[in-house]
Amino acid sequence: MLKRVDSDWLRDINRRRVLREVRKVRAVARVDIAEATGLSPATVTVVANELIERGLLEEAPAEAEGDRRRGRPRVLLRLAPGALRVAGVKLAEHRISVTIVDFSGETVGESETAVRTRSQPLDALVGLIEDNVRAAAKQARIRPRDLAGIGIALPGYVDAMTGTAWWSPVLAEPEVNLTRLLEGRFPCPVFADNDANIATLAELWFGLGxxxxxxxxxxxxxxxxxxxxxxxxxxxxxxxxxxxxxxxxxxxxxxxxxxxxxxxxxxxxxxxxxxxxxxxxxxxxxxxxxxxxxxxxxxxxxxxxxxxxxxxxxxxxxxxxxxxxxxxxxxxxxxxxxxxxxxxxxxxxxxxxxxxxxxxxxxxxxxxxxxxxxxxVWGDLLWTRGAAALALEGLFDDTLFGLQSVRGEVQLTGA
Amino acid sequence: MLKRVDSDWLRDINRRRVLREVRKVRAVARVDIAEATGLSPATVTVVANELIERGLLEEAPAEAEGDRRRGRPRVLLRLAPGALRVAGVKLAEHRISVTIVDFSGETVGESETAVRTRSQPLDALVGLIEDNVRAAAKQARIRPRDLAGIGIALPGYVDAMTGTAWWSPVLAEPEVNLTRLLEGRFPCPVFADNDANIATLAELWFGLGxxxxxxxxxxxxxxxxxxxxxxxxxxxxxxxxxxxxxxxxxxxxxxxxxxxxxxxxxxxxxxxxxxxxxxxxxxxxxxxxxxxxxxxxxxxxxxxxxxxxxxxxxxxxxxxxxxxxxxxxxxxxxxxxxxxxxxxxxxxxxxxxxxxxxxxxxxxxxxxxxxxxxxxVWGDLLWTRGAAALALEGLFDDTLFGLQSVRGEVQLTGA
CATH class of the missing domain: 3.30.420.40 (ATPase, nucleotide binding domain)
Structure with missing residues (x-):
């Protein structure tokens, strides 16, 4: 019983450690993952092969000539760009912007509408967000139902755990749960957070952090x-x-x-x-x-x-x-x-x-x-990139490996 | 390889989850540990038995009559008081105090000296700390070398990771590493932290936190x-x-x-x-x-x-x-x-x-x-209890199970 129950959990942890290391370094050899994570090279090989099978990682030849001179050509691992796509939504006072990024963080689709967000009735605002996500998906040549997650960035007081915006200058009403409203329109999980945390996630996932x-x-x-x-x-x-x-x-x-x-x-x-x-x-x-x-x-x-x-x-x-x-x-x-x-x-x-x-x-x-x-200085990209990072973080933490059960008990801090 | 390497690590994690739960609730049934940690009852039984064998936990009959009426008498687990003892040292401007606590947090020995700490040459100060730890150990009827760890609380700017006090009103010199100096006089690990963090650990381990x-x-x-x-x-x-x-x-x-x-x-x-x-x-x-x-x-x-x-x-x-x-x-x-x-x-x-x-x-x-x-309002007990909590925390995190290798990668957040 001990073995079976907890080995699943352990494998999940190891998968996340390997994925996080690859994400951090972008392209990395198996041996360097072992060194950075403290996992044994054998464990890294087993876990990496499983992630390749699941389509989350892919192999890439090392680019530098130098590597080949030192011995056999090294094979690097990188995130498989097509493994999943998430949408980042930014609500500003005068604009709704959407960017779709792939698993490697590249932008594959965009859409925006100039609108006084606060003047919109809530239902109309949600409709405009939906339209922009659909337009960005079309540009990315995917179906909206192929999105793995949606992240929303908005100013104000937002509880990221529940998705409730207690107050926001872009919303006509207090205490609005946009994530619940959008989850009625797309089959994927939706996350929301305030601008400053979104900027922090953008730095953590894609930037100086x-x-x-x-x-x-x-x-x-x-x-x-x-x-x-x-x-x-x-x-x-x-x-x-x-x-x-x-x-x-x-x-x-x-x-x-x-x-x-x-x-x-x-x-x-x-x-x-x-x-x-x-x-x-x-x-x-x-x-x-x-x-x-x-x-x-x-x-x-x-x-x-x-x-x-x-x-x-x-x-x-x-x-x-x-x-x-x-x-x-x-x-x-x-x-x-x-x-x-x-x-x-x-x-x-x-x-x-x-x-x-x-x-x-x-x-x-x-x-x-x-x-x-x-x-x-990111320019406007910051917010939608950050909102996409929020969706990725939500997926990594809970959904990607069905890890809901360990939330709050064990966490990876390697980030 | 995967199994062997990482199963040790997993068992360590599970041991810590069980120990932390027992510490939190003081006396708790195996089935309640399973519920609180999310581990299977079978896993809890295996881990708990191992911890009993190692002398860290012990069984205690449930006290309440009520329990027996609901079925067979429940056996509770609690920390084995004699499993280990740590010393908490408090350096104040005019006093050195030492308290020795057992694994369940009970005070088993005390000693103090009234002294203007800042006027002491560093070597003399370390000598006074040593004397007080030895006196408190004598009162606790243990040998100084039976101490599992020593924690030191002092005011000022202290780096808890290295033990360096950059500046303290109780020390005549800047940049003093008391932990290193005391580790030369006792065979156990020594930890140091500033007053406020010590108070926080006291609340986390023994108080309202x-x-x-x-x-x-x-x-x-x-x-x-x-x-x-x-x-x-x-x-x-x-x-x-x-x-x-x-x-x-x-x-x-x-x-x-x-x-x-x-x-x-x-x-x-x-x-x-x-x-x-x-x-x-x-x-x-x-x-x-x-x-x-x-x-x-x-x-x-x-x-x-x-x-x-x-x-x-x-x-x-x-x-x-x-x-x-x-x-x-x-x-x-x-x-x-x-x-x-x-x-x-x-x-x-x-x-x-x-x-x-x-x-x-x-x-x-x-x-x-x-x-x-x-x-x-703790009174003076706060600081030495907190210093003892620092030693316990240090032991839990690194030494008790030899877990140095996972430091910074995985952490338990159940506190």
Whole structure:
């Protein structure tokens, strides 16, 4: 009994270890998998052959000449691109975007619709998401029912464990479960998570976080978000809402935030906060309109570059507050790397020496050096790639090997 | 090969799952272990019998009459108290304390020496620790070489992975590796960690955190500390230093902290900070002397109770800053429970309605209710019990079953 029951479970674990290693390195020899995972070469061979049979891995000849000179040609293993395809959906205030990626992470289909998401009745919004997934599948030359999973990225407070969006600026109603609504329209599992965790998964699966055990991702768009990987896995906390760096308080009874509280980092750093402070020099900007906010921020940046003392003071204060918030990240979570992700990091006025100096002056001064700070400008690809990573993560963890039963008991941390 | 290599590893995992379940519930029937772990009853029987043979578990009759009426008498499993003993060492500014606990967590020996730890040369300090461990072992009627492990709790910046104390107020020198020094004097493994993580382990192994997947512990003594359990395990971050709530910044360019930075939570909440603000009404207190600080704080508390507006304002500001710091904990880590641990929580002026109100007004307002806040006054037992938990955790993770090879690859999250 002992042997039979638990050997299945063990084989599942070993399959996942091998798959994760291949995913991490992209193309890798069996012997190197054994070395990296600590599994015996014999175990790796057995498991790898089974994964090839199931169509998840494929063999590829080593490209480098050098390998052949050292002995017989090495055969590398890589993810079989056609093994499965997932759809990543991004809901923004003014757009729905869908990208379909294959198992190796390549984009094979895309679709998008410009729409004021929040103005749509829920049923119409779900219909638009469905239409875009179908259009992207058509471009990818697959049937919608061939999708292995769908991931949805949206801003706001989202419980990734249940898929419930408690509040989101792209939804007209509170407490919406998009995953359940979409699972009525596609036969595959659907997952949802907030923007910042999506960005974190994008880094973990496809970006700078591959193989890094402790890192956090900070995103600055309309708001400020973060996600954290500790000991190799994304951590979302007790309520599954993820970390809310944007609503970390950097001052007691400080500036009012759009969330209704005071002193939030967002109330000093987000675009609406910068423009609110800029109203004496840039009046008449409609803060509710994303396009006008973008124009306003461009104008404020131009003023700063032209030497406006007021404009430069606004950016300096925001940069210092951002440095303070990031220092608190270091003081609480102690990441090995902070990845600044998103498009706003192109703004060198905000992500400036002042931010770096404030960060250094306010974080733990003892022990080994603090985290490496890296900037990663993905463009729009970030969100749909990340949403696809969410679907892959959901599949890896639960569905791909039918592992529901071990959830919460054993986990792989090699990520 | 597959079978042989990985079955050992699997059996280790199963042993740990069974042991952890018994530890969590204290006395538990085999059938309930099977239910809780998801292992088959047959597997539990095999593993439990092996653990009994190895002397780690023992059988105990069920106490309740009720059980017998429902059928045959149930036999419960519990940790065998004599299976192993570990020593917990606490280094404070003015004292060295040692407690020896058995496998079931009962105290079996104690010893302490009053001494200004920081004034001791390192060699003399290590000698004093050794003497106290030997004295406590004598009281426990065991030989020092029968100790399975030693854990050391000390304040400051300590890397638990290597045992290096980068800086500690109880050590005369920076960058001291006490674990290595003590491993030269005892044949067992030695572990070290900072106070706040030690308090967290005490809660996880013996206290309110048993079986809770996400919680943080906040300690307020001379300084402010915290430790966090996420997804069932203590998380120490990339540098192994743990979280530094006391040095979270609650104000940009705020009050000076003894760490040399500004705006730290400690600079508003720690005893020296309260007394510094109280200098107009309580002059001439030597902040460097722990005994004088205790007297000063008692005097300030009395003044507040007698209606002094200045004294009450000092406690109100500190309570609000503490609430702000804890709100940021909720915003970043989202624990399901916050445990206020240590002796200072007896002070109802600091842990007041103002703290609770500020916490609520500054933490994420959406989704399910925020963390339960609980107070746990351990007294001095906390630190040595926690240090013993550190040794037990170290033994469970690495030494007890020789599991070094899987470190970082597979972990049990059932805690």
């Amino acid at each position: 591959q193989g890094v055990r402790n890192f956090t991702v900070v995103t600055v768009e309309h708001g400020v978000g973060m996600g954290m990987v500790l000991d190799g896995r994304i951590r979302r906390g007790a309520r599954g809402l993820g970390a809310e760096l944007g609503h970390m308080k950097v001052a007691l009874d400080g500036a009012p935030c759009r969330c209704g509280q005071r002193g939030c980092l967002e109330a000093y750093v987000a675009d609406y906060a910068l423009l609110r402070r800029a109203s004496p020099i840039l009046p008449d900007i409609d803060l509710a309109d994303p396009a006008r906010r973008r124009e306003g921020l461009a104008a404020l940046t131009t003023l700063a570059h032209q030497g406006s003392a007021e404009a430069n003071a606004i950016f300096r204060e925001a940069a210092a507050m951002l440095g303070l918030g990031m220092a608190n990240l270091v003081n609480i979570v102690d990441p090995g790397m902070i990845i600044l992700s998103g498009t706003r990091f192109r703004n060198e006025l905000l992500f400036s020496d002042i931010m770096a100096k404030t960060l250094k002056e306010n974080s733990i001064p003892f022990g080994p050096p603090g985290p490496e700070i890296r900037t990663h | 048993q079986g809770v997947r996400n919680f943080t512990v906040v300690t307020v003594e001379h300084g402010v500390g915290m430790g966090m359990v996420l997804d069932g395990r203590i998380r120490r971050g990339a540098r192994g230093l743990g979280a530094e709530l006391g040095h979270m910044k609650v104000a940009l360019d705020g009050a000076p902290c003894r760490c040399g930075q500004r705006g730290c939570l400690e600079a508003y909440v720690a005893d020296y900070a309260l007394l510094r603000r109280a200098s107009p009404i309580l002059p001439d207190i030597d902040l460097a002397d722990p005994a004088r600080r205790r007297e000063g704080l008692a005097a300030l508390t009395t003044l507040a109770h007698q209606g002094s507006a200045e004294a009450n304002a000092i406690f109100r500001e500190a309570a609000a800053m503490l609430g702000l710091g804890m709100a940021n904990l909720v915003n970043i880590v989202d624990p399901g429970m916050i445990i206020l641990s240590g002796t200072r929580f007896r002070n109802e002026l600091l842990f007041s309605d103002i703290m609770a109100k500020t916490l609520k007004e500054n933490s994420i307002p959406f989704g399910p209710p925020g963390p339960e806040i609980r107070t746990h």
